[in-house]
Structures are given as structure tokens and as C-alpha cells.
Amino acid sequence: SPSDPDLVERARAAKEKLGEKVFVLGHHYQRDEVIQFADVTGDSFKLAKDAAARPEAEYIVFCGVHFMAESADILTSDDQKVVLPDLAAGCSMADMATAEQVAECWDVLTEAGVAEQVVPVSYMNSSADIKAFTGKHGGTICTSSNAKRALDWAFEQGEKVLFLPDQHLGRNTAVRDMGMSLEDCVLYNPHKPNGGLTAEELRAAKMILWRGHCSVHGRFSLDSVNDVRERIPGVNVLVHPECKHEVVAAADHVGSTEYIINMLEAAPAGSKWAIGTELNLVRRLANRYADQGKEIVFLDKTVCFCSTMNRIDLPHLVWTLESLAEGNLVNRIEVDKETESFAKLALERMLALP
Ligand code: 13P
Ligand code: SF4
Numbered sequence: 122s123p124s125d126p127d128l129v130e131r132a133r134a135a136k137e138k139l140g141e142k143v144f145v146l147g148h149h150y151q152r153d154e155v156i157q158f159a160d161v162t163g164d165s166f167k168l169a170k171d172a173a174a175r176p177e178a179e180y181i182v183f184c185g186v187h188f189m190a191e192s193a194d195i196l197t198s199d200d201q202k203v204v205l206p207d208l209a210a211g212c213s214m215a216d217m218a219t220a221e222q223v224a225e226c227w228d229v230l231t232e233a234g235v236a237e238q239v240v241p242v243s244y245m246n247s248s249a250d251i252k253a254f255t256g257k258h259g260g261t262i263c264t265s266s267n268a269k270r271a272l273d274w275a276f277e278q279g280e281k282v283l284f285l286p287d288q289h290l291g292r293n294t295a296v297r298d299m300g301m302s303l304e305d306c307v308l309y310n311p312h313k314p315n316g317g318l319t320a321e322e323l324r325a326a327k328m329i330l331w332r333g334h335c336s337v338h339g340r341f342s343l344d345s346v347n348d349v350r351e352r353i354p355g356v357n358v359l360v361h362p363e364c365k366h367e368v369v370a371a372a373d374h375v376g377s378t379e380y381i382i383n384m385l386e387a388a389p390a391g392s393k394w395a396i397g398t399e400l401n402l403v404r405r406l407a408n409r410y411a412d413q414g415k416e417i418v419f420l421d422k423t424v425c426f427c428s429t430m431n432r433i434d435l436p437h438l439v440w441t442l443e444s445l446a447e448g449n450l451v452n453r454i455e456v457d458k459e460t461e462s463f464a465k466l467a468l469e470r471m472l473a474l475p
Contacts, residue, residue, distance in 0.1 A: 286333030360397030
């Protein structure tokens with residue numbers, strides 16, 4: 122069993138043996154059984170910075186998903202090894218934009234005569250290849266906590282943004298935070314010829330949104346919001362910007378996982394909250410604040426874990442830490458030099474955002 126006291130003891134012992142050599146990062150969506158061994162927890166922006174701030178650690182064990190481990194490898198020095206406890210922990214959203222598809226999209230934009238005006242902005246939740254494409258074409262990475270700042274910067278560099286791969290974060294930020302209209306945004310579908318768009322539509326658009334989404338946050342609907350408001354009078358609805366536009370438009374507050382955590386920390390006793398993000402995090406917050414009289418519920422009636430985040434469990438963490446403690450480097454995530462140099466450009470532009 123994952124909470125097996127024997128496994129807990131083995132993880133503790135292996136971590137102690139490794140000492141300063143290992144640094145364990147845990148994304149907020151990780152299981153409790155894993156989070157208890159994290160040296161730091163955070164959203165993807167905070168973890169990217171935390172990984173870069175630990176030059177003395179030989180091993181960075183990333184309890185999160187593949188694109189996060191790649192970003193950590195890009196931002197850490199060459200002799201630091203980034204390890205992902207289960208190589209099958211990918212992200213379905215990141216997989217929705219491949220290097221070939223994005224190269225093809227750039228050809229479409231070039232054909233339409235708009236490529237020179239376009240600045241790519243890629244969500245952290247993308248492969249190193251996509252980050253490299255972004256860096257090569259003068260763009261930046263963003264996360265859900267700095268998407269507005271990234272768009273402000275991008276619109277200083279050019280007239281249009283190609284936003285990859287999460288259409289919802291792109292649309293929500295453009296409309297909620299940048300004062301754009303839904304008509305300023307077009308949706309590029311990589312499975313259709315020319316993205317399903319005419320050259321005219323591309324010329325008129327300000328935001329070209331890639332047709333990707335998060336399957337976890339995509340499950341919340343306007344009905345979930347209406348239902349919870351009926352069930353819990355006075356409830357505050359707080360959702361992640363990966364949710365659909367209609368959900369975000371109906372919510373009271375919108376923000377990244379780190380924002381959600383801070384908001385609940387500051388919430389007064391007696392307040393009621395319905396949260397639209399991944400369930401491990403919502404349950405942890407509900408438990409943390411239960412005795413302070415803050416009522417925190419999950420926004421939807423059905424459960425909604427991120428199945429790939431959940432692949433990192435205690436048995437995988439124990440295996441990883443014990444292997445490293447025995448001098449066995451397992452599950453290393455290493456981005457090739459060429460990709461790394463361009464991806465780093467894009468990530469550094471993000472880290473330099475005001
Ligand atoms: P943040 O951690 O940036 O809020 O992103 C949420 C997410 O879906 C991570 O995979
Ligand atoms: Fe990807 Fe969504 Fe899971 Fe985050 S929650 S790792 S975006 S599938």
C-alpha cells in the first residue's frame with residue numbers, strides 16, 4: 122500500500138543517506154504520500170526557479186510531469202542530473218503540440234504573410250522542443266502565474282501572439298486581463314489544413330490560439346459553477362485559468378495553483394470556497410483549513426485527478442531514491458544541447474519579465 126510504513130521508512134532512510142546530494146521538488150498536484158518528502162513544493166513557475174537555485178545538489182528529483190523535469194534540466198548546470206521517478210508521467214496538454222506541427226504552423230503563418238508580426242508565447246506545459254521553437258522565434262515562456270506579464274511583453278515586440286499549447290490560458294488571459302475580445306482570438310487546429318484558418322482570418326487576429334487543452338481542468342463546466350452556487354449559498358468560486366472561458370467568466374476569482382493557495386490562506390474563518398483545480402491539491406487544502414472553519418469543496422461532483430501526476434507514487438519515489446543512494450542513476454531527463462540553448466533563451470526571457 123502507498124502509505125505502507127515500511128515504504129515511508131525506506132524513503133526517509135534513502136533520502137537521509139543522500140543528504141545534500143539530492144533535492145526533491147514537488148508540484149502541488151502530487152499525492153500526499155509524495156509531497157511529504159518534497160524539500161519544496163510549488164507551482165510550475167516557482168519550481169523552475171527553485172530548481173535553478175540549488176547548484177550544490179547533484180540530483181534533482183522532480184515529482185511532477187515530464188515537461189517540468191525538462192525545464193529543470195534546462196535551467197540547472199550540466200553536471201546536475203534531473204530525475205523523474207516515473208518516465209510515463211507525461212502531460213496530455215504538452216503532447217498536443219509536437220515540433221512538426223508547430224513548424225508546419227509557422228509555415229502557414231509565413232504563407233499568410235503574418236509570421237514577421239507574430240511573437241510566440243508558450244505555456245510552461247510544453248515540450249523542450251516547443252520551448253526551443255519559441256526561443257528561436259523571439260518568444261517567451263509563461264506560466265499561469267505570469268501569463269499577463271508575458272503577453273504585455275510580447276505585444277511590445279510584435280502585433281500578434283501565437284499562444285501554445287493551451288487555448289484556455291491564452292484566451293482567458295487575453296480577454297480577462299488584456300481587454301481583448303473573443304473576436305480578437307482565432308483557434309489554430311493542427312489537425313486541419315492551414316490550421317482550419319484562412320489567410321484573412323490570420324491577418325485579422327491578435328491572438329492565434331493553439332487548439333490544446335488540459336483534460337483535468339477541461340472537465341469543469343458552467344453547470345459545475347451553477348450547481349455549487351445553488352448547493353452552497355455565499356460560496357466563492359475560485360478556478361485555475363486552464364478552465365474553459367465560460368467557467369472562468371462565471372467564477373469569482375481566477376489564478377494559478379500558487380494564487381489559489383495564497384487566497385485560501387488569507388481567507389477569513391467562516392468563508393466558503395469551491396475550487397476548480399486538481400483534486401490532490403483541493404483535498405490537501407480542505408484538510409489544512411478544516412479546523413479554521415474554512416469550508417473548501419471541489420468544484421465538480423465527479424473526481425478529477427491528473428492521472429499522469431498521480432503516476433508518481435511512493436513506490437516509484439522509494440525506488441528512485443534507493444537507486445540514487447546506491448549510485449545508480451535512473452530515469453534521467455536530459456535535453457540535448459541544441460534544443461537546450463534555444464529553450465533556455467525562451468525560459469530566461471520569462472525569468473526576466475518585470
Ligand atoms: P501551475 O502549476 O502553473 O498552476 O499549472 C498547473 C498545471 O496544470 C501544472 O501541470
Ligand atoms: Fe497536464 Fe493538465 Fe495534468 Fe497539468 S493537470 S500535468 S496541464 S494534464
